Amino acid sequence: MTSPMLGEGILKGLAETARNFLGSYVKEDRLVTVQYPEERLPQTEAARNFPFLVYDADNWQKGLRCVACLICEKECPPQCIYIVKDTVRKPDHTGKLQFQPKVFDIDISVCMSCQICVEVCPFDAIKMDVEYELSTSDRFGSLLLRKEQLAKSNDYYRKVHPAEAADVDARLGAEKARAAKVKATAATKPAAGPSPAPPPAVA
C-alpha cells in the first residue's frame, strides 16, 4: 500500500464537509434544523412531561377519577405531590359517593416526570401530559399546579395519547360491564321467590 500523501486526510475531510454542506441544499435528510417556534416537531404517542388528573364527563369537579387514595403521594420519589383528602364522601358524575381530594398540588419545579405516579395509580386517575411550554416568571406561584389546573378531561387524554386512552377506556368499560353483570345476577336472585328448595326433578 502506498503511503498517503501529506494532507490527504484533511482533503478527504474537507470533501466530506462539502458534501454535507452542499447536500443540505438538495437533499431533505441533510437539512435537519427545525425552525422552532415557527415549526414544531410532532410529539410521539408515548412522550411524557408532567402529570395531569383525568376527569370523565363534563364536570371537572364531579368527574375527577381521583379518590385521594394517597398512593401516588407515597410512591413519588421527590415527593412533589401534596394531597389533602376530603372528610365526607361526595357524589361523583355517576352518582356514587366517593372520597375526593380537597387539595391536590403538584410542584412541577420538583417533579422529575418519572411517571411512577401513573404506574401505581389503581384508578387511572393521573396520567402524563405533554405540555412543555411551561416557562413562567413566578417561581413558586405558577410552578405549583393546583387541582383546577391539573384536571383535564378524558377527551384531552384521548387527544394526546390516543392508543393509551383507548386501552384505558376499554379496560374501564370492561370493568364497569363486569360490575353491572354481577349486580344484575345479584338482583335477580331474591326476585325468584322465597322458597329455598329447588323444584323436584321431573319424573
Add this chain to the structure above:
Amino acid sequence: METLEQIKGRVEAAVPGASLQIVPNDSPAGEPSLLVDNGHALAVARFLRDDPSLRLDYASNVTGIDWLDAVVQEKRKVKQVIEGVEREIEQTVEHKKAGCLEVVYHLYSMELKHGPLILRLRTANRSDNARVPSLTPVWRGAEFQEREAYDLYGITFEGHPDLRRILMWDGFQDFPMRKDYVEPDDYEYEPTPHDDVLEKARQHFPGEGPA
C-alpha cells in the same frame, strides 16, 4: 475460582497471624465475604493480588458502610426448673452490638477473568478509633474511592498517599453518609413539604404551608 473456605485456608497459611472470618450472605445473590483483621490486611491483600492461582489484580469497588450501635435480640433455649419439672424454654436475651464502620472491597481478576472475592475491613468503633489500613499501595484504583469513604463516612485510611476530602468542599465538618448525620438548618421554602420537611417548614413559616 476456588471456594471461599479454600481461599481462607490458603491465606491463613500464607500470612501467619491473620485472622479471617467468613461473613455469610443469605439473599438469593449468595455472595459471602471474607472479614480480615486490620493488622494483616495489607499482607493479605498483597497475597491475593500476587498469588498465581488467584491474581486478583482489579479492585472493582471500595465501599464504606455505617453500622450503627444496635441492640440485638437473641432467642436462646435455656433449661429451667418450673413447678418441679425441668423444661426447656425460650428466653430472649438482648445484647448490645457495638457499631462500627466497614469497608468492603470487591476484587476481580482481569488476568484470569474470575471473581468476585469480597473483602471486609472493620474499624474498632464509630467514634475515636475509625481507622483502617489503606489498600491503595496494593491497588491504585482504591485511591479515590478510599478518599470518598473518608469524606463521607469519616473512616481514616492509614497509609493512603493523599487522604483529604474529595466530594465535599474543604472545611466541611461532619460526615454526610453516616446514619446519624443531621443536616444543617438551612431551610429553603418549598411549596409541597412532607413529613420532616413539613416540621421544618412550620418552624420557619408558622403561618404558611401548603394551602
Add this chain to the structure above:
Amino acid sequence: MSQALTERGLSDTAMAASIPAPEGAGAPNYTVTPKRTPDGSLEGDLLEISMGPQHPSTHGVFRMDVVLEGERVARLKPVFGYLHRNHEKIGENTTYLGSMPYTDRLDYFCSLTNNWAYALTVEKLAGLQAPERAEYIRVITAELTRLQNHISLVGFLLQDMGASGTPLMYAFRERETILDLFESLTGARMMCNYMRFGGCRCDLPPGWLEQAKQVVGEFPRFLDEFEALLTGNEILMSRTQGVGCLPPDLAVNASVTGPMLRASGVNYDVRKVDQYGIYDRFSFRVPLGEHGDVYDRYMVRILEMRESLKILQQALRDIPEGPILDPRAKLRGFRPKPGEAYGRIEAPKGELGFYLISDGTPNPYRYRVRPPSFINLTILEDMCLGHHVADVVIILGSVDIVMGEVDR
C-alpha cells in the same frame, strides 16, 4: 491477521485497533517535582493554575489544579464534587423503585444502561429473572445507548481539539434518530426510567422495530462518512498519537475499565466475562488498542460502535414475542430478603456497578454506585505529566467523564 492476533495473545473474539504511531511517541519528556517556598508559593518558574469549574472543555463542572513549568504539566490534581447530590443517601431514604429515576441522572447520557445495572443488581438481590423478550429489549436499548454515547464522545473530543463543532453536530444529528427511538419507547429522550425489577416497563410500540432497523441500517453509512472525515486526518493523528499513553499494567492496577482499558490492550469486557443478560447469544468482537494513547481510545470507540451495530442487527432479527415482566415482580411493597448483592454491566463509559445491602425494609440499607468515570480519573495525573496544557484537555476528553456519575 489472525496470526498477529495470537502473537499478541488475543483470542478470536478480540481484534486490534490501531494505526501505527510514530517512533518514540508516548513517553513524557520530563517531570518536575514542584517545591514550595515557606510562605506557600511555588519556587522557580512554576505556575499553578486552576482549569476551573467553568471551562468549555472540562465536560461539566470539573476542576484541575495544574502546576505548570512553562507549558508542560508538572503536577495535576483533579478536584470535583460540584455536582455532588449525595445520590447514595437519597437511595437510602427512597424505595427500590423510587431510586430508578434517580439512576437515570447518574450518567445522564446513558440512562438506559444505568437503569439496567440497577435492575440487574436488584434482580440478583431478590432472585428475580427477566423473561426473554425483556432481555432482548434490554440488549437493544443498551447497544443503542452505547452508539449514541460513543458518537457524542467523539464529537466532544473533536470539539475539544478545536474542530469547533462540525463533527459534534454531525454526531448529534445521528444521535437524534436514536433519541427519537427512545422517546417513542419510553416517553422521554434522556431520562428514560424504563427498566423494572424483573423486566421492562412497557412493551415495544407498533412500528418501533421497523424504525430501529432503519436507524441501524443507516448508521454504518454515517460511520463511514464520519471516519472519512476524521480517522485519516493528519491534524487528529499528530495531536492524539503518543499523547496520554497508559501502560496496561498501570491501567489494571488503577481499576480503569471500559474503552480506556481496552485501548491499553487489556482484553476485559464485562459483556464477555460475566455474560450477563443474554450476551452469550451474540457474536461480537472486542476491539483492543496497542499503545493506550488518545488515538487508540478514539479508534476503540469507533470500532466498538461497529460491533454494537452487529449486536443490534442480531438482536433485532431474533427478538421473540412474549411477556416483558417477571410475574413474581412487585411494583409496590417490594421488600427483598436481607442480604447484599453487587451487580455490574459494561456501560459505555466502563464498568458500572451497584452494591446494595438490604435489611428487609422497603428502602435499601446501603446503596452504592460504582461509577466508572470517577475511577477512571484516578490515573489522569499519571497520563498528563510532561504533556502540554492543550494535551491535558484532549486526555481528559478521551477519559470520557460525565460529572453526574463522577460526583453522584
